[in-house]
Amino acid sequence: MDKSNNLNNRLKEISKIVIFLLICVVLLNCLSPIFLPKNNNKRSGIKYENARGFYGEKAHSIEVLAIGNSDLYSAMNPLQLWNNHGITAYVSGEPSQNIFSAYYLLKEVYKNQRPEVVILEVDELFSKGDADDLDEVINNVLKYNFPLFEYHSRWKSMSHKDFKNLKVKYKDRMISKGYIYHNNIQSHPTGYKYMKENRSSALSVTTQLYLDKFMQLASDHQTKVLLVWYPSATTATLKRHQTIEKVANRYQIPFIDFNTDQYNTGFNWMTDTRDGGNHLNYSGATKMTKYIGQYLKDNYTLNDYRHDPHYEQWNKDYEMFMKKNKLAY
Amino acid sequence: MVYTSYVYLVLFLGMTFLLYTIFPKKYKWTVLLAASYIYYMAASRIWLIVFILLTSLSAYLGAIWIDKINELFTSVKKLMDRQQKKEFKEKILWQKKMVIVLMLLINVGTLVFLKYFNFFADVLNITLFNQLHMEIPMLKLFLPLGISFYTLQAVSYVIDVYRGKYKADYHFGRVSLYLTFFPTIVEGPITRYDQVAYQLYEGHEFNYVNLTQGCQLILWGMFKKIVIADRANMLVNYVFNDYMKFSGLSVVIAIIFYTIQLYTEFSGAMDIVRGSAQIFSVELPENFKQPFFSKSINEFWQKWHITLGAWLRDYVFYSVSLSGAFKKFNHFVKNHCNEYFSKLLPATTALFFVWICNGLWHGASMKYVMYGMYYYILMVIGMFMEPVFHKILEALHIQKEKTYFKFFQILRTVFIVNIGMLIFRADTLSAAYHMFISCFQNFHLDLSVIAHLGLSVADVSIILIGTLVVFIMSLIKEKGIHIRESISKWNIVPRWSFYLTSLFVVIIFGAYGRGYDIVSFIYAQF
Numbered sequence: 125m126d127k128s129n130n131l132n133n134r135l136k137e138i139s140k141i142v143i144f145l146l147i148c149v150v151l152l153n154c155l156s157p158i159f160l161p162k163n164n165n166k167r168s169g170i171k172y173e174n175a176r177g178f179y180g181e182k183a184h185s186i187e188v189l190a191i192g193n194s195d196l197y198s199a200m201n202p203l204q205l206w207n208n209h210g211i212t213a214y215v216s217g218e219p220s221q222n223i224f225s226a227y228y229l230l231k232e233v234y235k236n237q238r239p240e241v242v243i244l245e246v247d248e249l250f251s252k253g254d255a256d257d258l259d260e261v262i263n264n265v266l267k268y269n270f271p272l273f274e275y276h277s278r279w280k281s282m283s284h285k286d287f288k289n290l291k292v293k294y295k296d297r298m299i300s301k302g303y304i305y306h307n308n309i310q311s312h313p314t315g316y317k318y319m320k321e322n323r324s325s326a327l328s329v330t331t332q333l334y335l336d337k338f339m340q341l342a343s344d345h346q347t348k349v350l351l352v353w354y355p356s357a358t359t360a361t362l363k364r365h366q367t368i369e370k371v372a373n374r375y376q377i378p379f380i381d382f383n384t385d386q387y388n389t390g391f392n393w394m395t396d397t398r399d400g401g402n403h404l405n406y407s408g409a410t411k412m413t414k415y416i417g418q419y420l421k422d423n424y425t426l427n428d429y430r431h432d433p434h435y436e437q438w439n440k441d442y443e444m445f446m447k448k449n450k451l452a453y
Numbered sequence: 454m455v456y457t458s459y460v461y462l463v464l465f466l467g468m469t470f471l472l473y474t475i476f477p478k479k480y481k482w483t484v485l486l487a488a489s490y491i492y493y494m495a496a497s498r499i500w501l502i503v504f505i506l507l508t509s510l511s512a513y514l515g516a517i518w519i520d521k522i523n524e525l526f527t528s529v530k531k532l533m534d535r536q537q538k539k540e541f542k543e544k545i546l547w548q549k550k551m552v553i554v555l556m557l558l559i560n561v562g563t564l565v566f567l568k569y570f571n572f573f574a575d576v577l578n579i580t581l582f583n584q585l586h587m588e589i590p591m592l593k594l595f596l597p598l599g600i601s602f603y604t605l606q607a608v609s610y611v612i613d614v615y616r617g618k619y620k621a622d623y624h625f626g627r628v629s630l631y632l633t634f635f636p637t638i639v640e641g642p643i644t645r646y647d648q649v650a651y652q653l654y655e656g657h658e659f660n661y662v663n664l665t666q667g668c669q670l671i672l673w674g675m676f677k678k679i680v681i682a683d684r685a686n687m688l689v690n691y692v693f694n695d696y697m698k699f700s701g702l703s704v705v706i707a708i709i710f711y712t713i714q715l716y717t718e719f720s721g722a723m724d725i726v727r728g729s730a731q732i733f734s735v736e737l738p739e740n741f742k743q744p745f746f747s748k749s750i751n752e753f754w755q756k757w758h759i760t761l762g763a764w765l766r767d768y769v770f771y772s773v774s775l776s777g778a779f780k781k782f783n784h785f786v787k788n789h790c791n792e793y794f795s796k797l798l799p800a801t802t803a804l805f806f807v808w809i810c811n812g813l814w815h816g817a818s819m820k821y822v823m824y825g826m827y828y829y830i831l832m833v834i835g836m837f838m839e840p841v842f843h844k845i846l847e848a849l850h851i852q853k854e855k856t857y858f859k860f861f862q863i864l865r866t867v868f869i870v871n872i873g874m875l876i877f878r879a880d881t882l883s884a885a886y887h888m889f890i891s892c893f894q895n896f897h898l899d900l901s902v903i904a905h906l907g908l909s910v911a912d913v914s915i916i917l918i919g920t921l922v923v924f925i926m927s928l929i930k931e932k933g934i935h936i937r938e939s940i941s942k943w944n945i946v947p948r949w950s951f952y953l954t955s956l957f958v959v960i961i962f963g964a965y966g967r968g969y970d971i972v973s974f975i976y977a978q979f
Contacts, residue, residue, distance in 0.1 A: 134659070137661040140661075141664075144949065144952075147949070147953065148953070148956065151953065151957065155957070155961075159961075171967060254495070255454045255460055255495040255496070256460075258460045258464060259454075259458045259459050259460035262459035262460060262463055262464065263459055266459070272960065272961070273960070273966070274966065274967075276960055276961045276962075276963065276966065277966065277967070277968055277969075279911075279961055279962070280909065280911045280912075
């Protein structure tokens with residue numbers, strides 16, 4: 125009798141815990157749409173609006189989507205690709221992005237774009253360690269499923285409209301297509317010596333898991349993946365290069381590492397970095413993009429839309445970008 | 454793996470609890486021990502585990518050694534006459550002291566070397582070797598996670614065995630678990646072997662009340678840490694990191710906000726720690742008992758970081774007071790001073806060691822030494838001047854029992870504590886001095902300055918509302934009401950509504966994610 129009573133009590137307690145957790149999930153689901161920004165611009169509170177301008181581009185109009193951290197949005201200029209080759213590219217680069225957030229961002233991309241090529245900037249694959257990575261995984265899963273975790277701080281700027289109209293209209297474009305322009309020079313005098321430095325070169329278990337998921341997601345959408353590592357004096361090493369080379373071999377995808385090979389770009393650490401070797405400036409980005417553009421043209425079947433009237437807006441965006449940054453064109 | 458991270462709260466704590474629940478009662482402790490070592494390796498550099506293993510092993514063997522010496526004495530004393538017994542006892546005592554010295558050399562020696570070598574080398578270089586044109590080189594040393602906490606626990610265990618408080622534990626797993634228990638390893642509380650070792654070792658069946666109340670305590674800790682402390686940190690850093698730019702009310706606000714930050718962060722961490730332990734039906738000692746209702750500094754330190762204060766009392770104050778040299782000093786004072794001095798001098802002398810240890814425990818710098826000395830000097834003044842203060846109160850016809858006087862005493866304590874916090878937080882002593890002076894420069898009671906201290910008005914409002922909530926909860930606790938128990942008696946609808954509201958307040962108003970920095974626990978660095 126006592127045993128069955130105990131069992132009943134235990135079942136009752138476990139049911140209470142399950143019901144409480146279910147209520148939490150329901151509330152998270154109800155509150156998330158209220159907190160979600162209603163447009164994809166800074167004013168609405170969207171996360172890194174530069175990386176999310178693809179929402180505003182015409183559906184299925186982006187052919188090359190690049191994903192990565194700040195190294196990427198400093199080194200790849202989609203409008204140069206447009207002007208030189210007519211390639212429609214977008215840079216979804218975020219500060220301190222990791223492969224976990226990259227995976228969920230790519231999922232978002234596929235909601236309105238079908239890129240032919242995805243460039244993964246591999247700098248973001250080297251993280252702090254397994255425990256931190258696990259934390260980031262949970263963090264990203266929660267943010268993706270319950271945007272309240274991402275946008276909770278919007279309580280400061282929310283209005284009654286956020287409660288009334290729960291529909292989101294992500295229609296803002298970014299003129300620079302995700303590239304962030306910087307023209308200052310702070311050289312890195314020691315050149316490529318950093319490649320000999322001793323930094324941890326192994327990928328964490330969770331990174332490998334999400335790299336797999338990333339590749340699978342791209343493959344499910346018939347997208348080809350290209351691994352790129354732009355010059356980075358603060359993170360790249362020879363051993364890390366070898367790690368990524370193994371990754372490229374495993375997935376049988378190409379890997380371009382500007383840290384081990386200059387590819388005749390004329391890149392110069394004295395003139396092409398804006399902060400002593402961490403990020404590139406406009407001059408560095410121009411050299412990198414020139415090479416990547418030719419590589420894309422030579423190795424993938426990409427269209428040239430420069431004279432397509434449907435893509436007229438890209439020409440206007442290019443002009444505006446050049447004018448805004450006082451660049452000759 | 455900080456205690457506020459998802460990986461700790463969701464994965465680590467959740468998995469450990471599940472395994473603990475399904476393991477047979479007899480082996481539940483192994484889950485806690487394995488989890489503690491996994492936590493240590495995940496939160497620190499893996500090889501630093503050598504230090505905690507060394508401490509565990511030396512404490513375990515040291516206590517057994519003392520026990521063996523005691524056993525030897527008990528077994529042979531019956532065969533001895535009085536004189537032999539006395540001589541043998543002295544010999545035994547000397548041997549036990551040697552074991553303690555060896556144990557202290559290994560553990561406190563490691564702590565002192567790793568934490569203070571560079572500090573003392575620097576002091577010696579400046580004061581002595583500079584004139585001799587010599588220099589002790591600075592070393593690049595790693596400080597093992599939680600060394601300041603588990604070393605004190607190990608020392609307390611061996612000294613308690615030495616003092617005969619309890620017998621040595623012959624179960625290495627139990628001693629090791631006591632020293633490494635994952636919720637206490639980073640920030641304490643500094644527990645005692647007889648308080649927790651058997652609680653940790655004996656397996657506890659699933660207990661719904663402990664599970665839910667533990668989770669509630671964790672949530673309350675998260676509120677204090679994430680909603681208040683991490684937000685206040687932004688304003689505090691903004692002013693303290695660029696203190697030359699600020700004066701008057703801005704500096705006063707920054708000091709008060711730091712006091713709020715440190716209290717809500719440290720006490721919040723303790724709530725998370727105690728809540729984590731409660732989930733396994735383990736009750737840890739409290740580290741805070743509403744310290745800001747204290748009427749004196751002495752009372753404040755009995756309610757603030759209680760386990761450190763108690764440790765210093767039991768193992769520094771008593772050890773100094775009971776030492777041979779101190780007994781001689783006591784005797785000397787009694788023979789040469791009047792009653793007033795002979796009563797106060799020994800106590801204040803022993804207290805000096807307590808406060809120098811307190812200061813140095815917090816960090817290897819002159820700033821922390823001065824932090825300890827600040828409180829020591831105030832306490833000594835308070836002790837010596839007590840008759841004078843008494844006479845002044847009598848002359849002014851002020852009754853100590855009156856509410857207004859108690860209120861004055863509380864305000865006075867808060868004021869003194871805030872100055873202590875300034876010394877604690879400022880980068881250097883000269884920065885603390887500069888900031889203290891600048892409080893009185895350009896002072897205007899214009900609260901609008903708060904909007905120019907690196908935080909939005911909305912964020913400042915959250916800190917103030919949060920602090921008010923903490924104040925009200927403290928007031929309720931001070932009245933002896935057990936809040937979680939009282940809430941558990943509510944009807945399920947208001948009770949669950951309260952829990953859900955609290956949870957979503959932390960999720961929505963927490964200072965985490967974009968725009969906020971991840972703030973490490975301040976006491977984790979000690």
